[in-house]
Amino acid sequence: MLGEGIIKGMAETARNFIGSYSDPERLVTVQYPEEHIPAKQNARNFPFLVFDVEDPVAGLRCVACKICEKECPPQCIYIVMDRDDKGKPCKHPKVFDIDVSVCMSCQICVEVCPFDAIKMDTEFELSETNRYGGLLLTKDRLSKSNEYYHKIHSVEAAEVDARLADEKAKAEEKVKAKLAAAATAKAAAQAAKPVAG
Amino acid sequence: MKTTVVEPPVPSGAPVGLPAGDGRFSLLPKTSFDGRVETELLEVAMGPHHPSTHGVFRMDVVLDGETIVKLKPVFGYLHRNHEKIAENVSYLASIPYTDRLDYLCSMTNNWAYALSVEKLAGLEPPERAEYIRVIMAELTRLANHVCLIGFLAQDMGALGTPLMYGFREREKILDLFEALSGSRMMCNYMRFGGCRLDLPPGWVREARVVVDNFPKFLEEFDNLLSGNEILMARTQGVGVLTAELAVNAGITGPMLRASGVNYDIRKVDRYGIYDRFEFRVPLGDHGDVYDRYMIRLLEMWESLKILRQALDDIPEGPVMDPNAKIRNFKPKPGECYERIEGPKGELGFYLVSDGGANPYRYRVRPPSLVNLTVLEDMCLGHNVADAVAILGSVDIVLGEVDR
Ligand code: SF4
Numbered sequence: 065m066l067g068e069g070i071i072k073g074m075a076e077t078a079r080n081f082i083g084s085y086s087d088p089e090r091l092v093t094v095q096y097p098e099e100h101i102p103a104k105q106n107a108r109n110f111p112f113l114v115f116d117v118e119d120p121v122a123g124l125r126c127v128a129c130k131i132c133e134k135e136c137p138p139q140c141i142y143i144v145m146d147r148d149d150k151g152k153p154c155k156h157p158k159v160f161d162i163d164v165s166v167c168m169s170c171q172i173c174v175e176v177c178p179f180d181a182i183k184m185d186t187e188f189e190l191s192e193t194n195r196y197g198g199l200l201l202t203k204d205r206l207s208k209s210n211e212y213y214h215k216i217h218s219v220e221a222a223e224v225d226a227r228l229a230d231e232k233a234k235a236e237e238k239v240k241a242k243l244a245a246a247a248t249a250k251a252a253a254q255a256a257k258p259v260a261g
Numbered sequence: 262m263k264t265t266v267v268e269p270p271v272p273s274g275a276p277v278g279l280p281a282g283d284g285r286f287s288l289l290p291k292t293s294f295d296g297r298v299e300t301e302l303l304e305v306a307m308g309p310h311h312p313s314t315h316g317v318f319r320m321d322v323v324l325d326g327e328t329i330v331k332l333k334p335v336f337g338y339l340h341r342n343h344e345k346i347a348e349n350v351s352y353l354a355s356i357p358y359t360d361r362l363d364y365l366c367s368m369t370n371n372w373a374y375a376l377s378v379e380k381l382a383g384l385e386p387p388e389r390a391e392y393i394r395v396i397m398a399e400l401t402r403l404a405n406h407v408c409l410i411g412f413l414a415q416d417m418g419a420l421g422t423p424l425m426y427g428f429r430e431r432e433k434i435l436d437l438f439e440a441l442s443g444s445r446m447m448c449n450y451m452r453f454g455g456c457r458l459d460l461p462p463g464w465v466r467e468a469r470v471v472v473d474n475f476p477k478f479l480e481e482f483d484n485l486l487s488g489n490e491i492l493m494a495r496t497q498g499v500g501v502l503t504a505e506l507a508v509n510a511g512i513t514g515p516m517l518r519a520s521g522v523n524y525d526i527r528k529v530d531r532y533g534i535y536d537r538f539e540f541r542v543p544l545g546d547h548g549d550v551y552d553r554y555m556i557r558l559l560e561m562w563e564s565l566k567i568l569r570q571a572l573d574d575i576p577e578g579p580v581m582d583p584n585a586k587i588r589n590f591k592p593k594p595g596e597c598y599e600r601i602e603g604p605k606g607e608l609g610f611y612l613v614s615d616g617g618a619n620p621y622r623y624r625v626r627p628p629s630l631v632n633l634t635v636l637e638d639m640c641l642g643h644n645v646a647d648a649v650a651i652l653g654s655v656d657i658v659l660g661e662v663d664r
């Protein structure tokens with residue numbers, strides 16, 4: 065019969081229409097500004113810098129190696145390394161800017177950073193009236209504590225902490241082994257002296 | 262279905278497209294037909310359309326009354342210099358750019374690119390990563406096809422309803438992508454030698470729920486549209502693409518199969534681990550818009566089959582080749598071309614490496630662009646309103662056409 069298909073389709077629409085008032089599976093709208101959908105574990109938006117101890121300046125993990133600056137696809141990171149009075153590099157960024165109006169939230173900077181210093185934030189309500197300066201995040205706005213990192217990505221942060229602790233322990237062991245080796249060498253040299261004399 | 266094929270009228274004045282006598286450039290010479298009222302061709306610029314549909318795209322059509330006698334696709338509005346940018350950044354840094362090629366299917370774009378670089382660098386993704394890739398590609402196919410059918414119906418005037426139903430289902434797939442990769446559309450997920458992250462706990466279970474609920478939705482879509490007389494009247498016999506022309510023009514993907522050519526790269530090349538799954542390749546008969554619509558619907562059923570098998574069989578293990586390097590990645594000199602069956606057709610990446618950190622040459626073979634080349638052949642002799650339906654059935658995303 066002509067029109068049968070249309071009627072069948074209309075029935076489908078009607079079923080959906082009624083369902084949208086009664087079926088709990090279909091009542092999915094979240095009243096956004098009042099309610100929020102909790103961010104997923106892996107959610108990412110813009111990068112931030114992690115600092116460890118209380119002091120957000122000295123505790124920054126970033127050593128200004130500029131790998132992320134080089135790898136960032138749209139080149140929106142700008143880093144200047146800090147130098148002391150004699151002009152020696154301090155392994156610390158003096159300037160660390162990310163232009164989030166250019167950033168494409170790709171997470172490449174996070175992946176290439178060898179020091180776990182830069183991570184992705186989940187903050188997304190960043191609207192600004194100042195279109196240029198307001199979206200250029202400087203070091204002080206980018207620095208966030210490790211606790212904050214734990215809050216937004218608990219699983220990943222725990223892994224990173226474990227890895228860092230592991231690396232630290234290994235490094236300490238290495239130093240100790242070096243010291244011990246130096247000590248034994250010294251002792252051996254001292255022991256050898258009288259014979260030589 | 263009755264179809265009227267109108268022969269393009271032969272203008273008696275200057276040939277179409279040549280400058281008119283008074284020096285002004287015009288596509289519209291005066292025409293007169295023997296024994297008929299003198300008519301004038303009319304040139305209409307359709308578009309550029311809003312990006313939220315297919316992208317910014319314009320068709321210059323020359324009309325005789327309602328009938329299309331000439332059609333010129335005009336694109337380039339969304340050109341972002343993708344290939345040149347990719348030649349100037351490292352191999353890793355162009356993965357996020359490939360997301361933005363066909364922004365509905367970032368996962369398959371990632372895969373095609375990763376496959377090329379893997380061939381260049383001789384990397385081998387582990388078993389689990391291969392399964393994850395297949396799952397992602399098939400989920401992407403579902404998401405792409407529901408969008409396409411929704412847009413096709415919307416282009417033909419079914420404002421909203423089918424599109425919103427499609428988006429409702431796509432939303433669930435995007436949630437899966439978000440839980441995995443952190444982003445809904447710009448996933449940036451696959452890497453050379455595997456995948457960036459392992460599946461989060463419980464992900465496979467959630468994916469199974471989505472896959473199990475999908476047939477219900479497909480049946481609903483079927484009820485809603487497939488038997489609809491208006492849809493049939495608008496699409497059957499419209500925009501016929503013959504198998505011969507399709508093959509000669511290099512058309513790939515569902516468009517080619519709607520014309521009855523059995524060519525699916527998943528079956529032909531068996532890249533990844535597609536040889537392990539059992540699925541069929543639906544083929545069309547007439548090569549018209551309705552067949553193209555139906556092929557997509559049937560393909561979704563086959564994708565569900567693959568998904569079920571992959572979700573059942575996925576093994577435990579690492580997701581990254583241990584030889585893969587993130588920093589300082591420099592494949593040895595050489596060239597390669599790898600392709601996959603994207604939701605829109607053959608998506609291939611051609612790479613030339615000179616041993617440096619950036620590709621020396623980087624070229625994308627976008628399915629949408631090649632599929633668009635036969636638009637004029639399909640539209641000639643049809644009404645203006647049909648051109649919209651035909652364009653909708655080609656399945657283009659301008660991010661990929663213009664790059
Ligand atoms: S964030 Fe990481 S990669 Fe970037 S400069 Fe600092 S330490 Fe280097």
Ligand code: SF4
Nearest residue numbers: 136167168170171173
């Ligand atoms: S997320 Fe991507 S675009 Fe943004 S700063 Fe990091 S590397 Fe650059």
